[in-house]
Amino acid sequence: xxxxxxxxxxxxxxxxxxxxxxxxxxxxxxxxxxxxxxxxxxxxxxxxxxxxxxxxxxxxxxxxxxxxxxxxxxxxxxxxxxxxxxxxxxxxxxxxxxxxxxxxxxxxxxxxxxxxxxxxxxxxxxxxxxxxxxxxxxxxxxxxxxxxxxxxxxxxxxxxxxxxxxxxxxxxxxxxxxxxxxxxxxxxxxxxxxxxxxxxxxxxxxxxxxxxxxxxxxxxxxxxxxxxxxxxxxxxxxxxxxxxxxxxxxxxxxxxxxxxxxxxxxxxxxxxxxxxxxxxxxxxxxxxxxxxxxxxxxxxxxxxxxxxxxxxxxxxxxxxxxxxxxxxxxxxxxxxxxxxxxxxxxxxxxxxxxxxxxxxxxxxxxxxxxxxxxxxxxxxxxxxxxxxxxxxxxxxxxxxxxxxxxxxxxxxxxxxxxxxxxxxxxxxxxxxxxxxxxxxxxx
Amino acid sequence: xxxxxxxxxxxxxxxxxxxxxxxxxxxxxxxxxxxxxxxxxxxxxxxxxxxxxxxxxxxxxxxxxxxxxxxxxxxxxxxxxxxxxxxxxxxxxxxxxxxxxxxxxxxxxxxxxxxxxxxxxxxxxxxxxxxxxxxxxxxxxxxxxxxxxxxxxxxxxxxxxxxxxxxxxxxxxxxxxxxxxxxxxxxxxxxxxxxxxxxxxxxxxxxxxxxxxxxxxxxxxxxxxxxxxxxxx
Numbered sequence: 270x271x272x273x274x275x276x277x278x279x280x281x282x283x284x285x286x287x288x289x290x291x292x293x294x295x296x297x298x299x300x301x302x303x304x305x306x307x308x309x310x311x312x313x314x315x316x317x318x319x320x321x322x323x324x325x326x327x328x329x330x331x332x333x334x335x336x337x338x339x340x341x342x343x344x345x346x347x348x349x350x351x352x353x354x355x356x357x358x359x360x361x362x363x364x365x366x367x368x369x370x371x372x373x374x375x376x377x378x379x380x381x382x383x384x385x386x387x388x389x390x391x392x393x394x395x396x397x398x399x400x401x402x403x404x405x406x407x408x409x410x411x412x413x414x415x416x417x418x419x420x421x422x423x424x425x426x427x428x429x430x431x432x433x434x435x436x437x438x439x440x441x442x443x444x445x446x447x448x449x450x451x452x453x454x455x456x457x458x459x460x461x462x463x464x465x466x467x468x469x470x471x472x473x474x475x476x477x478x479x480x481x482x483x484x485x486x487x488x489x490x491x492x493x494x495x496x497x498x499x500x501x502x503x504x505x506x507x508x509x510x511x512x513x514x515x516x517x518x519x520x521x522x523x524x525x526x527x528x529x530x531x532x533x534x535x536x537x538x539x540x541x542x543x544x545x546x547x548x549x550x551x552x553x554x555x556x557x558x559x560x561x562x563x564x565x566x567x568x569x570x571x572x573x574x575x576x577x578x579x580x581x582x583x584x585x586x587x588x589x590x591x592x593x594x595x596x597x598x599x600x601x602x603x604x605x606x607x608x609x610x611x612x613x614x615x616x617x618x619x620x621x622x623x624x625x626x627x628x629x630x631x632x633x634x635x636x637x638x639x640x641x642x643x644x645x646x647x648x649x650x651x652x653x654x655x656x657x658x659x660x661x662x663x664x665x666x667x668x669x670x671x672x673x674x675x676x677x678x679x680x681x682x683x684x685x686x687x688x689x690x691x692x693x694x695x696x697x698x699x700x701x702x703x704x705x706x707x708x709x710x711x712x
Numbered sequence: 713x714x715x716x717x718x719x720x721x722x723x724x725x726x727x728x729x730x731x732x733x734x735x736x737x738x739x740x741x742x743x744x745x746x747x748x749x750x751x752x753x754x755x756x757x758x759x760x761x762x763x764x765x766x767x768x769x770x771x772x773x774x775x776x777x778x779x780x781x782x783x784x785x786x787x788x789x790x791x792x793x794x795x796x797x798x799x800x801x802x803x804x805x806x807x808x809x810x811x812x813x814x815x816x817x818x819x820x821x822x823x824x825x826x827x828x829x830x831x832x833x834x835x836x837x838x839x840x841x842x843x844x845x846x847x848x849x850x851x852x853x854x855x856x857x858x859x860x861x862x863x864x865x866x867x868x869x870x871x872x873x874x875x876x877x878x879x880x881x882x883x884x885x886x887x888x889x890x891x892x893x894x895x896x897x898x899x900x901x902x903x904x905x906x907x908x909x910x911x912x913x914x915x916x917x918x919x920x921x922x923x924x925x926x927x928x929x930x931x932x933x934x935x936x937x938x939x940x941x942x943x944x945x
Binding site for chain 1: 716717718719720721797800801803804807808811812815816819901
């Protein structure tokens with residue numbers, strides 16, 4: 270059966286699926302001009318389909334990459350051999366906002382730093398997959414294809430009868446076992462900043478599916494170096510693993526931001542003592558820094574002695590003289606990313622800039638070479654999207670989820686995000702993008 | 713009840729109250745809709761029940777604003793929105809399935825506002841709210857959690873019934889239901905009711921005559937029965 274025919278089976282029920290997604294409150298929050306709005310996450314019923322063969326190679330490549338990144342994090346917060354051996358210049362470690370001196374010497378349980386990694390990829394028109402970025406802090410998005418699959422199976426069962434699609438609904442079990450692998454004794458908890466966080470749906474949905482307690486920071490406290498949850502009856506309940514969905518700097522005001530009103534005092538001490546696991550480990554930002562991205566293929570060779578299976582997008586670091594020269598000569602065709610930004614912000618396409626702006630930007634890069642990376646614009650595969658009565662082609666990426674527990678496992682699904690703007694490469698939901706389910710075929 | 717926080721227990725209580733306030737308001741407005749046919753400003757008795765001023769242009773204005781105006785604290789839409797606000801932070805306790813009924817109710821109410829026959833368009837809401845309560849029963853295994861929601865629900869129902877001057881026998885049945893719920897509250901939990909206000913209620917709701925004369929005091933006592941504050945949205 271051709272992909273187009275497979276797709277049509279699901280498309281036939283687009284309205285039903287979107288009605289169901291509404292009913293189950295599949296939303297994300299967004300702040301615009303200081304005002305919080307909750308929006309339904311636009312879902313496109315035509316899935317992205319990944320063949321079994323493609324997935325097999327992608328699975329190996331992703332696990333390899335995440336294993337190397339975990340090795341890198343252990344090394345950076347301990348001996349820093351990779352710096353000493355001259356593979357990565359120390360500038361890229363210590364200037365990184367994600368490097369936290371406070372995490373020096375901490376060894377998380379079972380040496381896992383990035384328990385849940387969100388790796389963004391794109392597929393070029395020649396079929397080759399490229400890694401766009403690694404997200405090792407608090408990657409979000411798994412809940413959307415998870416619930417969408419559940420609802421699509423209700424609305425379009427025939428699509429699943431006629432195709433051999435790997436069931437992705439085991440994500441909650443995978444997450445639960447990943448949490449349990451590092452549990453230091455106690456309940457599982459998911460720490461949310463609260464309802465007005467962009468990803469609150471995901472926090473509460475994953476808490477429900479994994480049987481974890483959903484908590485906010487003021488419900489937690491540390492006593493005798495143990496993390497507890499205040500219970501309704503005035504008692505306390507020990508937390509053994511905390512899947513936090515807040516940034517490092519807000520975890521513990523006694524370690525990070527003393528002026529912060531949020532956070533759990535002494536949490537880092539309890540963590541350092543091995544009495545609670547924090548998922549993902551604080552300090553991971555040093556490994557998903559856009560500048561460090563350039564070095565990941567080198568890490569794979571250095572730590573694992575293997576050739577990288579998945580390619581990076583061709584990337585240049587203006588920090589290096591040779592790369593700076595190339596960037597200056599090709600600025601109008603490259604995409605420039607500010608390493609400190611995320612969520613699709615700080616991304617500039619040279620081709621979009623006027624001559625004056627281009628010159629202005631050139632000066633900024635020369636003045637702050639460490640702040641930017643430059644990449645070739647990959648002509649990536651457009652995917653079909655339903656728009657009204659038509660099917661149109663739009664840019665889309667894929668966030669793959671890799672969970673590191675006893676073994677490193679790649680979830681046979683992922684979040685496919687697409688741009689709704691025909692002229693845009695930016696797919697982030699915060700910028701108006703939508704999402705699709707990702708089917709991995711079993712044969 | 714090992715791991716629920718105090719804030720969540722308050723949210724559960726207010727989830728019960730607002731869901732019931734929405735439901736009873738809808739039903740009361742449905743009856744009012746019928747009573748108003750053929751009369752001008754036929755809603756005065758409804759406003760009197762709640763001590764509200766008449767700020768409405770006509771019957772149609774009254775019914776639409778009482779149903780759909782989110783900014784009106786006495787409207788059905790307002791109560792539903794507050795029920796949802798409380799429910800959305802309780803997903804792992806009440807389940808995604810239960811929460812989906814509140815979302816469905818919101819969507820149905822929004823659609824009804826555009827309908828040419830509002831009363832007909834509102835009918836599915838009754839089924840949806842019954843579905844919500846069925847789902848709550850189905851998904852909450854912890855009796856104590858369920859009991860908190862039901863206490864909120866029963867207190868709200870009594871409050872509304874007394875204000876709307878329901879017959880004594882109906883109010884009495886609901887009061888007995890509340891007493892049963894209160895008996896299930898374990899000793900030593902912070903979720904205790906005030907015995908003083910409970911005694912007042914027992915006295916007022918003891919006979920039909922006392923009920924007629926003491927309705928205002930009964931509403932006041934219900935409001936103080938739990939000295940729990942509403943959690944801000």
